[in-house]
Amino acid sequence: MTTHPDTALLDALQHQVAVFARRAEQSRLGGVGQARNSMDRAAYLLLNRLDQEGPMGVKALACGMGIDSSTVTRQVAPLVDSGLVSRATHPEDGRAVVLELSERGRTRLEEVRASRRALMALVTEGWSEDDRDAFCALLTRFNTSLATLTTSLSPAGPAS
Secondary structure: OHHHHHHHHHHHHHHHHHHHHHHHHHHEEEEEEHHHOOOOOHHHHHHHHHHHHHOEEEEHHHHHHEEEEEHHHHHHHHHHHOOOOOEOOOOOOOEEEEEEEEEHHHHHHHHHHHHHHHHHHHHHOOOOOHHHHHHHHHHHHHEEEEEEHHHOOOOOOOOO
16 A cells, blocks of 8 residues: 555656656757757667667567567668668578668767767766766666566556
């Protein structure tokens, strides 16, 4: 059973998450300088995933990102058209397609990362390294918990 202090704390937490979501959308957390807001969130997350995980098929990319294959296909199309992602035939299954970050995509991703890194430095300028570490760890934990809950509540997720 939730006690009154827990209710107040949870109310404050949900309010801060809502404010964060609004501020993140307003600023798009897109960085600073010339690369500011030059890449949308979906493109950034797809390119980042391909950079970290390496070449993969649409289904694997969709699964890893917690979205459906049709969404990945739709979001990756402009990245292929602009030369940031390349398509190749799967080496073991000639019918399957593998998506890979191109050299141009890698360069563009690093430009955007540098811009966003600069924004994070500005936002947390007065913070200690310990505060930055703690915030990152807690935000990662929060995102992981939210992803797990979202998966368990989705119609395709595990039964309750």
